[in-house]
Amino acid sequence: MSGLWRDHSATPHQRQLQFTPKRKRRSQPTQADLLIEMLRTARANQTPLSLPEIMGLGIAQHGARFKEIRDRGFRVENVMERKADGAVHSWYWLRFDPERDGAL
Numbered sequence: 001m002s003g004l005w006r007d008h009s010a011t012p013h014q015r016q017l018q019f020t021p022k023r024k025r026r027s028q029p030t031q032a033d034l035l036i037e038m039l040r041t042a043r044a045n046q047t048p049l050s051l052p053e054i055m056g057l058g059i060a061q062h063g064a065r066f067k068e069i070r071d072r073g074f075r076v077e078n079v080m081e082r083k084a085d086g087a088v089h090s091w092y093w094l095r096f097d098p099e100r101d102g103a104l
Contacts, residue, residue: 010034011058031059032068039069039076039094048079048091066092073098 010029029037034057042049054062066076075096081089 032065032072035059035062035065036069036074036097039074039092040097040100042092043094043097048093051090051092054092 010031010033035054038053038057039049051062059065066078070076073096074094077093077095079091079093083089
């Protein structure tokens with residue numbers, strides 16, 4: 001059951017986005033691949049990736065995608081802020097990219 005959603009393919013809409021993976025694992029990017037590219041772009045801009053940006057892509061089960069990414073060796077930090085009105089804001093920082101940063 002744990003592998004049910006692993007390597008979930010990107011939707012046709014998600015595939016139309018400007019996505020050029022540096023590493024070709026398969027012919028079509030997965031949602032995890034899209035999420036990694038979003039994290040890399042945010043890191044290059046020295047900004048976090050916000051949850052609304054992730055949700056805007058319609059990534060299914062983003063928590064599962066983060067687990068999948070972390071299982072591949074990526075270190076992603078989640079920062080949450082609770083507002084006085086009860087709203088919760090969440091941001092993600094890519095702290096370590098095993099494909100670009102080398103070994104720990």
